[in-house]
Amino acid sequence: xxxxxxxxxxxxxxxxxxxxxxxxxxxxxxxxxxxxxxxxxxxxxxxxxxxxxxxxxxxxxxxxxxxxxxxxxxxxxxxxxxxxxxxxxxxxxxxxxxxxxxxxxxxxxxxxxxxxxxxxxxxxxxxxxxxxxxxxxxxxxxxxxxxxxxxxxxxxxxxxxxxxxxxxxxxxxxxxxxxxxxxxxxxxxxxxxxxxxxxxxxxxxxxxxxxxxxxxxxxxxxxxxxxxxxxxxxxx
Ligand code: HPA
Numbered sequence: 161x162x163x164x165x166x167x168x169x170x171x172x173x174x175x176x177x178x179x180x181x182x183x184x185x186x187x188x189x190x191x192x193x194x195x196x197x198x199x200x201x202x203x204x205x206x207x208x209x210x211x212x213x214x215x216x217x218x219x220x221x222x223x224x225x226x227x228x229x230x231x232x233x234x235x236x237x238x239x240x241x242x243x244x245x246x247x248x249x250x251x252x253x254x255x256x257x258x259x260x261x262x263x264x265x266x267x268x269x270x271x272x273x274x275x276x277x278x279x280x281x282x283x284x285x286x287x288x289x290x291x292x293x294x295x296x297x298x299x300x301x302x303x304x305x306x307x308x309x310x311x312x313x314x315x316x317x318x319x320x321x322x323x324x325x326x327x328x329x330x331x332x333x334x335x336x337x338x339x340x341x342x343x344x345x346x347x348x349x350x351x352x353x354x355x356x357x358x359x360x361x362x363x364x365x366x367x368x369x370x371x372x373x374x375x376x377x378x379x380x381x382x383x384x385x386x387x388x389x390x391x392x393x394x395x396x
Contacts, residue, residue, distance in 0.1 A: 161241070165232055165236060170241070172198075172210060174219040176217075176219070176243075177219040178246075179223040179230070179233070179247070179249070185222070190211060194220065205222075206222045206224065223342060223346075227272075227318065227345040229342075234350070238353035244355055246346060246358075248343060248357070250342065253328075253363070253366065254365070258310075261363045261364065262377055263309070265337050265338045265363060266299075266312075267340075268289065270289075270359070273318055276348060291357060291358055294392055295311065297396075309388075314337055314339065314343060314359070343357075362385040364381070
């Protein structure tokens with residue numbers, strides 16, 4: 161069923177979708193990792209490709225940046241395209257001294273300063289979490305590939321450029337590993353639709369040490385993260 165944001169036909173999107181913020185990154189993944197990749201959506205240039213990885217059908221799609229954008233695309237995938245699993249692959253900013261650039265961070269749960277959860281009128285704060293079977297698969301894949309991975313709470317923030325430069329420290333005190341801008345919405349949409357989600361990220365910068373990765377380091381970190389995500393995807 162085509163939507164206002166996605167013109168793919170029913171059946172053109174796989175049950176497992178990798179989502180990355182940048183649609184051109186989705187194109188890169190499709191061209192470099194998938195066999196027989198076919199472009200199934202290009203509305204607003206939010207590319208979605210479907211192909212196979214090690215014989216299993218997988219789609220890869222851009223999500224755009226931030227909660228509202230991934231909120232729309234992931235909702236449609238789960239509810240209108242019958243997608244079962246979304247694995248977000250992205251980058252994050254480290255909040256902890258021991259979480260180094262190029263390490264992998266896996267979001268066991270996502271905290272947030274977004275009001276995305278207000279739509280459920282819960283009179284409380286919903287704790288958004290990843291799917292346990294996907295977490296287990298990611299843990300196994302990281303071990304197999306010999307990668308340093310940190311599993312824990314992440315912050316989905318609405319502000320990339322925050323007025324308060326010390327803001328991150330309050331979340332860091334509570335053990336939050338790193339920040340990004342999408343997972344809270346993805347995890348809530350998955351839970352509401354009784355589907356599965358996981359976020360796997362490569363650390364691109366550190367708010368603690370102010371270290372930033374070079375484009376080359378980002379590419380290496382990205383490759384490791386993709387290998388983990390694809391292993392998880394084909395285990396589904
Ligand atoms: N803030 C928010 N999102 C991010 C960051 C950051 O510092 N780095 C990578 N994604």
